[in-house]
Amino acid sequence: MFVAIVSGAILRGYQLRAQMLLDDEWHSVRMLIRVDGDGIAGHFGLADYCIPLTLYYRWLYDHAALSEWSMHLPLLLAGIALLLVAPWLLRRVVSLPTRAVWTGLLAISPTLIYFSRTARPYALVALLGFVAITAFRNWQARRGYRRAWAALYVAATFVAGWMHLLSLVFTLWPFAYYGIGALRGVLRNSSRATAWRSLLAMVGLGVATVVPLAIVLAPPLLNDWGAMAAKAGANSATAQSLYRTLLMQFGIADAWLCMLLFALLAFGVWRMWQRDRDLVALTLSATAVGLLVICAARPAWIQHAPVLVRYAAPILPFLLLYVAEGFIGVLERVRPQVAGTALASLGIGALFMAGPLPGWYYTPNQFMDHEIFQFDYDVRTNPYATLLQLGPVSPFYLDLAKKPPGSVTVIETPARAQSNLVPDPWYQKIHRQNVKFALASPVCGVGDWDEYPYTATGARFRRMVKLADILDGATYGADYLVMRQQPWTLPPGKDYPFPVEWPDMVACTANVTAKLGLPVWRDEQIVVFALRAPVRLLRE
Known part of the structure; x- marks a missing residue:
């Protein structure tokens, strides 16, 4: 795991200080130069910018310290933190071999690397979304310090939702998931009292979550409601774009390799289901419902796979977890353990070579955020190549x-x-x-x-x-x-x-x-x- 974490940090930080700001990274810069902090906090902007990040950038600007490095640094730290935090939070339910492979997959994920290298909120949303879902689950299960889990959930959901509205379709889902379970308990005489207590606790946690979100989101929603509404119903996801979204989530371009990784994911889901049905049901339902809601809203540009990939940032670490679990299930037949470790390392290395990363890391390359690298990992379907x-x-x-x-x-x-x-x-x-x-x-x-x-x-x-x-x-x-x-x-x-x-x-x-x-x-x-x-x- 140490090697994977170090490798992931290197991949995220390599040549980052020399990177050019491109495309949507300029949205915040243009906004902060025109308006002050109140103006930033009260609008989403015609070209969406992340309010908290832009406030931070405005603070840097006011102190004559706004630079490419200072803009990228929070996302780099968030990307590296995910490599440390995700396996640690699930250490009690995920075996060490699976965590090791999972960390490797997180480390070499082209999508997560891109999130960590761009001055947009996706790396933070991926980290905070994962933390929020896991913290709610631990709070509901009364693991450890329950109040601490509740506070962590509220903080992670609040910041992620402020950064990107669509993260809330994933981070608020646990209320519905566990709320349905509690309502079922109310209908059963044997567990009615416990179910009522659970519902009341969720109401309290919901209020603690919604109030701060309402305070920061109400002004920009009211000010820019017309612009926000105009962006809904604009475009539609297609079967092809959903398929290409899956390819980008896996970090590959090959259909046969996609089938293999999807089979490993399904096997991993089955294996995890045997041990922890709650984790599987919670995360897969969050994935299905979140993607369904996003696609039903038909936001602008959703027909392009990279857009849905970014919006679905909170659930990507869970998908890679199930791939890792399936991979370990296949390797469990390998003895001795050293051979299994070698094969796991070989598999991660082969996936690295099969993806787009070898084509990114030549020196110098100051344009890794350019759409030739990020729009589609397959040059045959990437319009910036064709x-x-x-x-x-x-x-x-x-x-x-x-x-x-x-x-x-x-x-x-x-x-x-x-x-x-x-x-x-x-x-x-x-x-x-x-x-x-x-x-x-x-x-x-x-x-x-x-x-x-x-x-x-x-x-x-x-x-x-x-x-x-x-x-x-x-x-x-x-x-x-x-x-x-x-x-x-x-x-x-x-x-x-x-x-x-x-x-x-x-x-x-x-x-x-x-x-x-x-x-x-x-x-x-x-x-x-x-x-x-x-x-x-x-x-x-």
Whole structure:
């Protein structure tokens, strides 16, 4: 287990400090720059942001400490904590061999790794959702310090629900599950008194849970009810998207391997049922009801598997638990125990190699959150692979590929950090050098082509810098400034037009030339300026 925990921590933290913020990670940044804490707490936003995380980010911003690392840190810690907390909470009902394999599966889960590496709430929701369901079960069973379990449940459900509303369909389910059991007891004369006490206790716990949730959720629900309602009934999950959701939960892309893992899951459910029917019934019913409610609500983009995977974060650790239990059931026939341990390690290693992770961890790769990696683990069905038309690659990038990986840093501008508008994951895999983006305003005029206003004073991003500062002499540790002469989109051009006005790059490049001197490279795609001297003139 120690090896699995260390490996999982490494996979979650590797190159994290160099990662670019992408896509939905910018929702919170744009919001916190526009409004204060009261405004953040009172709205969900047109583009959903996590209220508690955004309040934390706003606090960092007010103290001039908002950076990529400070934004990622809480999620990294939550992802690592899950590796420690989940096996510990179920140590009395899950055998040591199963816990060891389970920890290994949690450690190499591509979905859980992604949750831990993105500045979105899913890693915390996965951890807190698991804790909430387990704590309620222990409270109901009167295990140990009952009040402590109740307090832990309330805290975990409150924070998870504040972070992501849909987590409540999983964390509040134990009230219905155990409430139905208590109502049955009321109808039986032999257990009526005990059942009434159980119901009253659940009412008290329910009040303690709902009141704080109502306090923090009522204002944004009232303020943004129209926007929230508009997002329901928008799209529908399909049989194909549900299948691809299962593939992503398992962290694979192969149908035959999916069948094998599903068989192990079913075997694990059967084995666990023999020992602890309550755990199996609670978690599987939470899974079924939660997914049914989410799919019935038809939220926006639910037809895409990654969306349902994120919404179902609280139940993923339980699914991997049953896979581990089934795997151990198969290995129990292996003797001696050392051989079984070796086979378990081999199986986890084979699953790692069969998944997408080997394709993520090249150096440098600053775009692991990009949809080419996260939209679908199968390149045959991932539109960011199937629709790719990278176009001609500038010889400048091919020249960079001749240098040692990671030895050069380039700053690209203008640049929008949205997966459909970012060619850099493919370029970086070619040139293998470090990348930063620069806000083009006001050097290129003032427009919507930047991710956030260049006037923001509390941001200390290391990977998103300012072109104006470069013209004033800052280099940000970079060797070259790359001026993009035209936008790039996926799908290309007319099929997916660039969503904002593109600056006048002829005039902008002239402004830069006036400050930095003649470029060292120019072609139809890019104009490159040297930021460090002496520099060998590249061919033009």
